[in-house]
Amino acid sequence: MESSHIILPPDDDEEEQRRREEEDEDPWARSVLPPAAPELPFSASCVRISRDSYPNLRALRNASSVSLADAAYVKISEGDFGYVLDDVPHLADYLPDAPTYPNPLQDHPAYSTVRQYFVNEDDNVPQKVVVQKNSRRGIHFRCAGPRQRVYFGSDEVKACIVTCGGLCPGLNTVIRELVCGLSHMYNVNKIYGIQNGYKGFYSSNYLTLTPKSVNDIHKRGGTILGTSRGGHDTKKIVDNIQDRGINQVYIIGGDGTQKGAYEICKEIRKRGLKVSVAGIPKTIDNDIAIIDKSFGFDTAVEEAQRAINSAHVEACSAENGIGLVKLMGRYSGFIAMYATLASRDVDCCLIPESPFYMDGEGGLLQYIEKRLKESKHMVIVVAEGAGQDLIAKSLATSEQQDASGNKLLLDIGLWLTHKIKDYFKIKKMEMTIKYIDPTYMIRAIPSNASDNVYCTLLSHSAIHGAMAGYSCTVGIVNGRHAYIPFYRVTSTRNKVKITDRMWARLLSSTNQPSFLSPKDIDEAKETDDRMANRPPLPTGISHHHAASSFDQTASSSSSTNGET
Numbered sequence: 002m003e004s005s006h007i008i009l010p011p012d013d014d015e016e017e018q019r020r021r022e023e024e025d026e027d028p029w030a031r032s033v034l035p036p037a038a039p040e041l042p043f044s045a046s047c048v049r050i051s052r053d054s055y056p057n058l059r060a061l062r063n064a065s066s067v068s069l070a071d072a073a074y075v076k077i078s079e080g081d082f083g084y085v086l087d088d089v090p091h092l093a094d095y096l097p098d099a100p101t102y103p104n105p106l107q108d109h110p111a112y113s114t115v116r117q118y119f120v121n122e123d124d125n126v127p128q129k130v131v132v133q134k135n136s137r138r139g140i141h142f143r144c145a146g147p148r149q150r151v152y153f154g155s156d157e158v159k160a161c162i163v164t165c166g167g168l169c170p171g172l173n174t175v176i177r178e179l180v181c182g183l184s185h186m187y188n189v190n191k192i193y194g195i196q197n198g199y200k201g202f203y204s205s206n207y208l209t210l211t212p213k214s215v216n217d218i219h220k221r222g223g224t225i226l227g228t229s230r231g232g233h234d235t236k237k238i239v240d241n242i243q244d245r246g247i248n249q250v251y252i253i254g255g256d257g258t259q260k261g262a263y264e265i266c267k268e269i270r271k272r273g274l275k276v277s278v279a280g281i282p283k284t285i286d287n288d289i290a291i292i293d294k295s296f297g298f299d300t301a302v303e304e305a306q307r308a309i310n311s312a313h314v315e316a317c318s319a320e321n322g323i324g325l326v327k328l329m330g331r332y333s334g335f336i337a338m339y340a341t342l343a344s345r346d347v348d349c350c351l352i353p354e355s356p357f358y359m360d361g362e363g364g365l366l367q368y369i370e371k372r373l374k375e376s377k378h379m380v381i382v383v384a385e386g387a388g389q390d391l392i393a394k395s396l397a398t399s400e401q402q403d404a405s406g407n408k409l410l411l412d413i414g415l416w417l418t419h420k421i422k423d424y425f426k427i428k429k430m431e432m433t434i435k436y437i438d439p440t441y442m443i444r445a446i447p448s449n450a451s452d453n454v455y456c457t458l459l460s461h462s463a464i465h466g467a468m469a470g471y472s473c474t475v476g477i478v479n480g481r482h483a484y485i486p487f488y489r490v491t492s493t494r495n496k497v498k499i500t501d502r503m504w505a506r507l508l509s510s511t512n513q514p515s516f517l518s519p520k521d522i523d524e525a526k527e528t529d530d531r532m533a534n535r536p537p538l539p540t541g542i543s544h545h546h547a548a549s550s551f552d553q554t555a556s557s558s559s560s561t562n563g564e565t
């Protein structure tokens with residue numbers, strides 16, 4: 002089987018070159034062909050694609066969301082039948098002579114009895130599992146798990162852990178499992194906690210973490226390390242990593258955090274440091290691309306039931322009672338959708354992905370009136386990011402951002418409450434509305450049992466990957482743990498597809514109107530088509546592979562968005 006490890010050609014556009022020089026980008030990444038990755042799944046060769054062989058590089062870059070700077074770090078191998086391995090960076094890419102050691106797990110009393118404990122180097126996880134007879138095999142990610150040989154001796158490891166972004170159930174479990182996993186599986190005893198997010202790398206003391214000090218933390222919500230938004234200064238962070246001799250960095254956080262982890266990873270490589278960076282994706286909103294589901298999501302959906310139940314009780318106990326619950330979900334309405342589907346008491350669910358309107362025929366207010374007349378009560382669940390365009394139009398406020406540059410949202414729950422009250426006042430129809438905002442309550446709790454197990458597996462994948470010399474994000478793809486390139490999880494956002502069966506199921510369960518005009522539906526379908534046809538980053542270097550493998554971006558099955 003033929004395979005090639007593709008490095009993108011230097012872009013000889015003068016303007017681009019000047020920009021790169023100004024930004025002090027890693028010259029190595031563009032000008033030197035790295036040695037063959039140590040663990041390519043089959044006999045592989047590195048191939049430099051000349052600019053002539055792909056004249057449309059700039060167009061491709063524009064069409065995909067991968068910048069040229071990112072493309073320089075992309076490792077693509079191609080095989081038969083449209084097989085594409087989207088591999089992750091490895092220490093040996095730039096430190097070819099780094100020594101390796103036998104994995105200490107082979108002598109571990111608990112693990113040594115496991116048959117086939119080490120991951121076969123040929124094992125990869127397909128992004129697309131639903132195939133047709135003539136489908137191309139498409140994109141694959143490297144299987145997570147322990148390798149026969151590791152790139153760090155146990156005594157040599159100096160690991161650190163940081164949590165960034167908003168809270169999420171399970172953060173403490175991941176911290177605990179990283180510390181215990183490193184210690185118990187790999188005999189590592191130098192583990193540090195960075196306090197209060199990225200800025201803690203350069204502005205706070207590091208905490209010493211031991212299995213004893215983290216033993217009970219999974220029973221608490223939040224993060225014992227503290228977290229923050231903003232404060233990502235790549236150079237200062239890497240200076241500190243270098244000064245303190247840290248060689249494994251475990252970074253827990255959402256899409257912003259993973260972007261930061263990627264910047265750190267690139268800076269480390271630019272300086273030629275022997276440091277692995279492992280990203281553990283965290284987001285209560287479940288908006289991280291590629292992975293099936295993020296940890297803490299199930300816990301959040303479960304906790305949201307308590308708020309929905311209260312809203313239902315309040316609504317049922319009043320004449321024309323309305324219970325309105327706001328749940329988190331800045332750009333993605335997964336929590337609202339799943340909490341609604343699980344509850345069965347909800348009459349209307351509003352999410353950012355599905356536009357709605359208030360007034361007139363078929364609008365939300367008319368639907369509420371109809372529902373109250375039919376059943377005398379009603380429960381509405383709204384994701385915090387829903388209807389932001391409507392509020393902005395009616396309140397004319399200026400846009401504000403948090404320290405990380407995320408847009409600060411206006412309170413859709415409060416706005417809807419006023420609008421609904423005003424409507425029924427004019428109609429002279431008696432009603433009561435109770436607005437419940439449990440948003441912080443659903444993310445400040447400890448993770449439930451299944452999320453706890455999930456956190457353990459993610460942490461172990463991260464540890465095995467870092468020990469083996471990889472730098473990447475870990476996550477479940479189609480139920481299998483995989484190592485995913487940073488750029489993959491940060492270049493798009495996971496969103497509820499309103500053209501999928503899951504959203505149709507929700508509409509049929511609540512019996513709400515879709516509020517969509519034919520134009521909205523066409524636009525949603527167009528977006529799906531665009532996503533499906535978008536060429537896969539630099540893989541487009543070979544067009545037939547590109548066309549085939551990217552059709553799974555839209556159809557990749559994920560347990561929260563997949564079709565069943």
Ligand SMILES: Nc1ncnc2c1ncn2[C@@H]1O[C@H](COP(=O)(O)OP(=O)(O)OP(=O)(O)O)[C@@H](O)[C@H]1O
Binds near residue numbers: 232
């Ligand atoms: N493009 C980026 N490059 C480097 N660092 C970034 C980038 N975007 C965000 N960060 C940093 O990542 C950290 C977390 O980002 P952010 O506040 O957006 O939360 P998040 O990781 O997306 O999690 P959440 O799910 O809570 O939104 C911040 O310290 C921020 O400075």
Ligand SMILES: O=P(O)(O)OC[C@H]1O[C@](O)(CO)[C@@H](O)[C@@H]1O
Binds near residue numbers: 166255286330
């Ligand atoms: O108020 P904070 O801490 O910035 O977090 C709010 C945001 O964090 C999230 O929970 C994502 O982590 C969003 O749903 C929400 O908009």
Ligand SMILES: [Mg+2]
Binds near residue numbers: 166255256257
């Ligand atoms: Mg985010």
